[in-house]
Amino acid sequence: MKIGIVGGGFMGLTLAHEIAKNNAIVKVFESDQQMGGLSTHEDYGAFVWDRFYHVILPTDNFLIELIEDLGIGDKLCWRRSYTGYYVQKKFYSISSSKEFLLFPALNLWDKAMLAFTIFYGSKIKDWKKLEKITVKDWLIKMGGRRTYEKFWSPLLLAKLGENHEKVSAVFIWTYIKRLFKARSSAAQKEHMGYVTGGYKTVFDALQKSLGEKGSEVVLNSTVEAIQPNANGGVTITNNGVEEHFDKVIVTTPLDVIERIAAPSLFEATKAKAPVEYLGVICLVLVTETSLSPYYVLNIADKEIPFTGVIGMSSLVDLDQRAGKHLTYFPKYISGNDPFWKKSDEELKSIFIAGVSKLYPDFDTNTIVSAHIHKAYRVQPLQVLNYSETIPKIKTKHNNFYVLNTSQFVNDTLNNNSVVGHVKNFMDSFKKELE
Numbered sequence: 001m002k003i004g005i006v007g008g009g010f011m012g013l014t015l016a017h018e019i020a021k022n023n024a025i026v027k028v029f030e031s032d033q034q035m036g037g038l039s040t041h042e043d044y045g046a047f048v049w050d051r052f053y054h055v056i057l058p059t060d061n062f063l064i065e066l067i068e069d070l071g072i073g074d075k076l077c078w079r080r081s082y083t084g085y086y087v088q089k090k091f092y093s094i095s096s097s098k099e100f101l102l103f104p105a106l107n108l109w110d111k112a113m114l115a116f117t118i119f120y121g122s123k124i125k126d127w128k129k130l131e132k133i134t135v136k137d138w139l140i141k142m143g144g145r146r147t148y149e150k151f152w153s154p155l156l157l158a159k160l161g162e163n164h165e166k167v168s169a170v171f172i173w174t175y176i177k178r179l180f181k182a183r184s185s186a187a188q189k190e191h192m193g194y195v196t197g198g199y200k201t202v203f204d205a206l207q208k209s210l211g212e213k214g215s216e217v218v219l220n221s222t223v224e225a226i227q228p229n230a231n232g233g234v235t236i237t238n239n240g241v242e243e244h245f246d247k248v249i250v251t252t253p254l255d256v257i258e259r260i261a262a263p264s265l266f267e268a269t270k271a272k273a274p275v276e277y278l279g280v281i282c283l284v285l286v287t288e289t290s291l292s293p294y295y296v297l298n299i300a301d302k303e304i305p306f307t308g309v310i311g312m313s314s315l316v317d318l319d320q321r322a323g324k325h326l327t328y329f330p331k332y333i334s335g336n337d338p339f340w341k342k343s344d345e346e347l348k349s350i351f352i353a354g355v356s357k358l359y360p361d362f363d364t365n366t367i368v369s370a371h372i373h374k375a376y377r378v379q380p381l382q383v384l385n386y387s388e389t390i391p392k393i394k395t396k397h398n399n400f401y402v403l404n405t406s407q408f409v410n411d412t413l414n415n416n417s418v419v420g421h422v423k424n425f426m427d428s429f430k431k432e433l434e
């Protein structure tokens with residue numbers, strides 16, 4: 001059987017790997033010149049690392065299993081990591097349960113309410129109820145307004161920008177589940193992981209495994225059209241050339257499907273309401289000196305133009321980054337944000353001014369290189385009743401499927417969820433390959 005996959009990001013390649021294990025021939029079409037989509041790599045000069053920051057948690061079982069399956073389990077490294085908060089012009093570490101409960105921006109009562117919210121949240125099974133209330137209303141109801149303003153609001157701003165007010169409580173429930181499960185399982189201290197060489201190592205292994213099974217990834221290959229064909233299969237048009245497949249699975253964001261799928265296929269997949277995505281603009285600095293001791297620093301300060309600082313150097317060993325330091329400064333924004341209109345040079349100067357404000361001792365002469373990375377469709381916004389609007393995996397056309405991150409209804413956006421989503425799909429799809 002011949003299967004076509006549109007999109008060579010982590011979803012497309014993981015899916016291709018799982019399908020190829022079931023003796024089907026897979027061809028993955030990727031528009032970019034390199035694999036990986038949002039998880040792709042960047043040449044930073046002295047070293048190569050992820051374009052956007054990625055971390056692996058000890059509880060990312062699906063992802064760890066895939067890494068082992070690819071024969072690169074020995075390249076997984078675990079390190080003690082630290083999380084910080086920047087509130088009222090001060091830095092606080094909240095890297096252990098003790099520090100978390102000692103967080104000075106909250107009084108004793110607020111901390112008790114915070115602990116209760118997390119404990120209660122971690123026990124909730126019926127997440128559908130949480131789809132009916134906004135994250136803000138739910139957190140205020142659970143832990144009070146002050147805890148919300150001082151603790152949760154900065155975190156939501158860091159993750160979702162100003163759009164967090166539209167999002168349902170499912171968002172924070174999934175976050176609590178992921179992070180606090182990881183923390184409790186790591187002796188109450190944070191440990192985080194990465195693969196030597198970054199995600200490039202994972203993609204290279206995926207491509208190698210596909211090649212060994214007679215499958216392939218074709219780069220610089222933007223799919224222009226997808227149409228049903230007369231024999232019941234699906235035809236992909238790429239660079240003006242038509243190719244027939246028994247089945248086609250699209251892993252791109254939804255707007256791409258709307259653009260390239262024939263009206264009858266698009267009708268068969270359409271979400272009940274448009275899914276809104278948040279994008280990200282991220283300054284990446286390679287510097288001679290370290291900027292942040294934290295892996296994640298959440299920022300609650302409207303004067304700072306980014307909403308977090310990701311100190312990759314606090315996690316990844318020095319030899320992986322040629323002795324330099326690597327720090328990411330992301331800002332999550334919606335599609336109509338005026339920031340998209342700014343040039344990379346303007347963005348660099350706004351963000352670097354923000355770095356100097358945050359770290360008054362920062363010497364800009366220590367910058368080796370500065371990069372602006374943008375991604376327009378990153379985080380589907382899990383608005384109220386989100387699960388009722390998303391497109392189905394199995395569409396009304398027998399041989400056309402949609403498998404993408406918009407379908408994460410009770411999970412955060414991360415690569416463990418991507419592998420889990422693929423595995424779930426494969427449970428039923430395997431039978432169709434027989």
Ligand SMILES: Cc1cc2nc3c(=O)[nH]c(=O)nc-3n(C[C@H](O)[C@H](O)[C@H](O)COP(=O)(O)OP(=O)(O)OC[C@H]3O[C@@H](n4cnc5c(N)ncnc54)[C@H](O)[C@@H]3O)c2cc1C
Nearest residue numbers: 007009010011030031037038039052054055222223414415
């Ligand atoms: C700032 C940031 C931080 C993150 N941090 C983490 C983290 O710490 N841990 C973690 O696990 N995850 C993290 N993630 C999430 C992770 O990157 C995503 O889960 C993952 O990359 C999603 O992969 P995907 O394949 O679903 O989507 P994408 O990566 O968007 O892949 C879609 C692919 O389709 C291609 N495409 C689009 N149109 C066409 C077309 N017409 N023809 C052919 N190809 C096409 C695109 O080029 C792209 O490669 C982070 C993401 C970002 C942006």
